[in-house]
Amino acid sequence: MLKINRSKSKGRICTFYAVLSLWVVGALGWYHFHYRSVLSNEVPHSIYNMYDEPPVDTDAAAAETAPDFDYKNSHIYKRLQKNYNAYKEVDRPSSVYHDIFKNHAIESVVRNLDFNQRCDLYFRNVFLKNHNWVFDPNANYEVDFGKKFEEFQNTNSAMLQALFDTENSGKKVDNYDKKFADFKREFYKKQEEENNEQRIVDELTLFRLYNKCYVTDDDPVQEKRIGAFVAEQKDLIDGDETLKSTVTPFRQTTREMLVTNGMRLPSLDHRIYPWLSLELPVFERWTGQIHHEIPNFREILRDNSQPPKRTRATKSTQSTSFFKNFKNNCNGKGIVLTIADKHADYTANFVRLLRALNNKLPIQIVYFDNLGEESKRKIVTAARESFSYLPQSFHGVSEYFPQDYLDPKSDGLPKQEVWFVNVASVIGPNFKGKFTGYASKLLATLFNSFDEFMLVDADTALMQDPESFFEMKGYQETGTFFFKDRAYYQKTDGAFAEQFKRISQSPVDKVMFDINPMTNHSFRENFFQNLFHTMESGVVLIDRQRHFNSVLMIVHINFFKPISSRSWGDKELFWFGFAFNGDEDYHFNAHGAAAIGEMTNPSDRRRPDRTLHHSKELCSPHPGHISEEDNHTLLWINSGFRYCHQADKVDFEKESKLGRRLKFLDITAAAFREYYYNPLKITHAIIPPFDPEIKNRPNLNDEPSHGWLLEKGYCKGYLWCAYSSIGGITNKDTGAENTMEGTVVTFNEKERALFDYYGDIWVGME
Secondary structure: OHHHHHHHHHHHHHHHHHHHHHHHHHHHHHHHHHHHHHHOOOOOOOOOOOOOOOOOOHHHHHHHHOOOOOHHHOHHHHHHHHHHOOOOOOOOOOHHHHHHHHHOOHHHHHHHOOHHHHHHHHHHHHHHHOOOOOOOOOOOOOOOOOHHHHHHHHHOHHHHHHHHHHHOOOOOOOOHHHHHHHHHHHHHHHHHHHHHHHHHHHHHHHHHHHHHHHOOOOOHHHHHHHHHHHHHHHHHHHOOHHHHHHOOOOOOOHHHHOOOOOOOOHHHHHHHOOOEOOOOOEEEEOOOOEEOOOOOHHHHOOOOOOOOOOOOOOOOOOOOOHHHHHHHHOOOEEEEEEOOHHHHHHHHHHHHHHHHOOOOOOEEEEEOOOOOHHHHHHHHHHHHOOOOOOOHHHHHOHHHOOOOOOEOOOOEOOOOOEEEEEOHHHEOHHHHHHHOHHHHHHHHHHHOOOOEEEEEOOOOEEOOOHHHHHOOHHHHHHOEEEEEOOOOOOEOOHHHHHHHHHHOOOHHHHHHHOOOOOOHHHHOOHHHHOEOOOEEEEEEEEEOOOOHHHHHHHHHHHHOHHHHOOOOOOOOHHHHHHHHOOOOOOOEOOOOOEEEEOEOOHHHOEOOOOOEOOOOEEEEOOEEEEOOOOOOOEEEEOOOOEOOOOHHHOOHHHHHOOOOOOOOOOOOHHHHHHHHHOEOOOOEEEEOOOOOOOOOOOOOOOOOOOOEEEEOOOHHHOEEEEEOEEOOEEEOOOOEEOOEEOEEEEOOHHHHHHHHHHHHHHHOOO
């Protein structure tokens, strides 16, 4: 019995393994056939050996001989485009899509390939287009009317002559030679502008997809969204029997198979980020301790109020890029400034103000190897010295602070945790000039080490505890909070806005990679109404873990002059970066900037008939920002806390004699000097009305026609007057009027006392 049982058992085992072997062979055969286009790179022939004839690539051969098929006309593309409401008046997608869909039906791609396979397909075709592709930060997108234009004329002389003659057929052409020369220049200019726009589209798409495919592909929110996105597309096709029957298995072309699956190697970072050294910044704590890795604030500060470091499980099948490593090691929440030596005094004032605001968040000061030891000493002293001798104004506000407001050890203001971040080692030596001036803020945005950060200018004066900014509803919902600039009617050429629309994301980016197109969320901003100023970047809040790729895009578009030149410094680049990344989950404060200070005495600005104006006026060098949550709270102001932040440059004799503003002052240089150097007195704020049609409102009763007036004669040209209403009577007979009201905020006694205290702290008054 024992032998018989063993024999039967042995037979069953043999049968089991035989069946298993057949199943494995069959499965591998099916898997190889079905996915050979994506996973197999084994091509047993050489494209260079004259005796080696590779097998005919029937798909590619058919694509080469067949007329171009516009994938945009396919049923599935139109169906998906409708589902996503992804339409664009002038659609200029990346040229790589043409190469892909020349060889592959779009139905086959979206039905058979998951997200990672689509990424690999795209970058295979990038390599096939140019084996040596690399982003050029120095690329010139201006039209060249030099040698290149001469070559164009010589090569296309017959064609240009024929076009010009056809256009002027039957007409008498005076000054023929000049008009023909103008025609050739205009024809060439239009063609080159279109070529340059296509280059920008190709570069932006490449950058956008590289980051989504290989930098944030381990983000659980993105993974979940992308998984659902791909599954929905497959379900859509499988649910339509007619459509499903037309879908063929996806097969790589022979040339695509020649490109190895190496797109995820960190070595590709140097192609996308040639300006990057691939080294981390140097982090220096106020103690002088140097960190060559990203500090873990929860551990170093032993502060459990700091958010714990988020961990990412990097997939073992993927190599990790520089920015994926950087992203996954960022942690905590804090305040970020970027300064040079010339900003040290302002920064010390700001740090003292943070102490008065009872700030508990760490501070990182990002610099570009241009911050000396003396500047660091000023800032650390402001942050760490005993601060128990408070100005007299403190006695009027002490009751408004918590019991632990003063440090029990020193009976002074709480000390601050300051770090210095040197980003000089981050930038390659040939590209350091790309990040001078305002562009240094872009490096601070990218290379601070916080998950969540508030980026502030050195001359920003916060009026609320920094932690409260992160608790605002807009930030909680979107992971961003941006502020609007003065709604000043400085117009631009409308061609800029139209160009931005043309180079923005294509619907095919949405269909293939779930990259959202720009929508009215962005198009309604003032920039697309042809105004030059939209954003004020004195305070910017970003949750970088939610928007890491958008932060990368903010830095990237600085290299594109046709984009960056449309921004006053760094300001617009923040929301530009989000919009061009397909990330419109950004939030602007509902209110535009306000003028902050004291109201003009109504009797000091009478109409020609000596009657008082309906509108109120507030003139101040300081823009400020009122909270959208209660339409009252003053969140922050810009330009420091002295009445005139340009006081060191003012000719007081000259300004005191102007007689147009500040009529309550004695007409003496000494009176103006004292007033300019003292802290700003804040009693009111005016948010001027903003006409959505961007039109002035002329009237017959001497009321302002627009909300802002730049009074160039005062504070070295930095004094702005805001008006509570614009417009007035337009027809005396009918009484018709075009009045539009803004917002006037009157601060109460407690608020005024706190503002006085903060001003004394910032200026350093005893």
